[in-house]
Amino acid sequence: MVVAIDGPAASGKGTLSQRIADAFGFAHLDTGVLYRAVGVSVLRAGGDPADNAAAARAAYELHPEHPILQEVALRTDEAAQAASKVAAVPEVRAALLDFQRRFASHPPGGAPGAVLDGRDIGTVVCPDAQAKLFVTASVEVRAERRLRELQRRGIPAISSDVLEDMKARDARDSQRAVAPLRPAVDAFVLDTSALDADQVFSMAVAHIGSKTGLKPAA
Numbered sequence: 001m002v003v004a005i006d007g008p009a010a011s012g013k014g015t016l017s018q019r020i021a022d023a024f025g026f027a028h029l030d031t032g033v034l035y036r037a038v039g040v041s042v043l044r045a046g047g048d049p050a051d052n053a054a055a056a057r058a059a060y061e062l063h064p065e066h067p068i069l070q071e072v073a074l075r076t077d078e079a080a081q082a083a084s085k086v087a088a089v090p091e092v093r094a095a096l097l098d099f100q101r102r103f104a105s106h107p108p109g110g111a112p113g114a115v116l117d118g119r120d121i122g123t124v125v126c127p128d129a130q131a132k133l134f135v136t137a138s139v140e141v142r143a144e145r146r147l148r149e150l151q152r153r154g155i156p157a158i159s160s161d162v163l164e165d166m167k168a169r170d171a172r173d174s175q176r177a178v179a180p181l182r183p184a185v186d187a188f189v190l191d192t193s194a195l196d197a198d199q200v201f202s203m204a205v206a207h208i209g210s211k212t213g214l215k216p217a218a
């Protein structure tokens with residue numbers, strides 16, 4: 001059983017995915033972390049994330065136990081920008097595809113299902129997912145959520161920079177040639193601009209139930 005959750009930055013994908021995974025006993029993979037790790041690896045090696053060869057090399061070196069995947073440095077805006085640059089490189093996407101598909105088909109810990117969140121889960125990584133959600137919100141709402149999150153994590157951030165970075169990333173993610181950000185034709189689109197996390201969760205559970213017959217454990 002695979003649940004695909006896609007959407008733009010700070011729309012609430014990760015929050016929703018973790019809650020869905022907990023409720024159904026599924027494993028959760030935040031695929032954005034993989035792209036962030038590749039971007040940060042390139043920066044640390046002194047490279048340019050938009051350089052195809054450097055980005056592809058870093059992607060082929062990433063493996064599920066790599067310690068960079070746990071680093072808080074992956075959460076910064078700098079990491080997010082680097083991620084969206086390496087994410088436009090076809091070799092990077094190809095290198096990360098196996099990792100993601102293996103997680104979906106063999107969820108760790110023998111879990112009965114997997115929730116993957118990202119930009120292209122319902123369209124490219126798991127086009128046969130039993131339930132697909134596309135979570136979105138206005139860019140202003142998303143920038144405000146991300147700013148508060150960064151402040152909570154103790155990462156310095158300036159409101160106008162977060163908004164501008166988010167717009168730049170939205171444009172890059174939506175306009176790239178390979179696996180652009182867009183809802184799958186069979187995705188349930190959920191605009192969370194005026195919904196809190198509990199409301200989003202309830203609507204998502206109802207949708208998953210309608211598609212799969214599954215109900216969360218009480």
Ligand SMILES: Nc1ncnc2c1ncn2[C@@H]1O[C@H](COP(=O)(O)OP(=O)(O)O)[C@@H](O)[C@H]1O
Pocket residue numbers: 007008009010011012013014015016145146148149192195196197198200
């Ligand atoms: N429906 C919601 N309403 C308000 N804040 C939310 C909502 N969903 C998530 N958040 C908060 O917004 C921030 C970004 O959410 P996150 O789940 O990390 O988004 P994404 O994975 O899409 O980048 C987090 O601080 C999270 O707590």
Ligand SMILES: Nc1ccn([C@@H]2O[C@H](COP(=O)(O)OP(=O)(O)O)[C@@H](O)[C@H]2O)c(=O)n1
Pocket residue numbers: 008009010011031032033035036080083084085087117118119120121169173
């Ligand atoms: N499945 C995915 C996940 C992330 N990405 C890229 O990785 C970047 C960071 O993703 P993320 O999910 O960590 O970003 P946030 O939504 O958390 O801000 C995105 O801007 C995309 O460019 C992608 O291309 N495909």
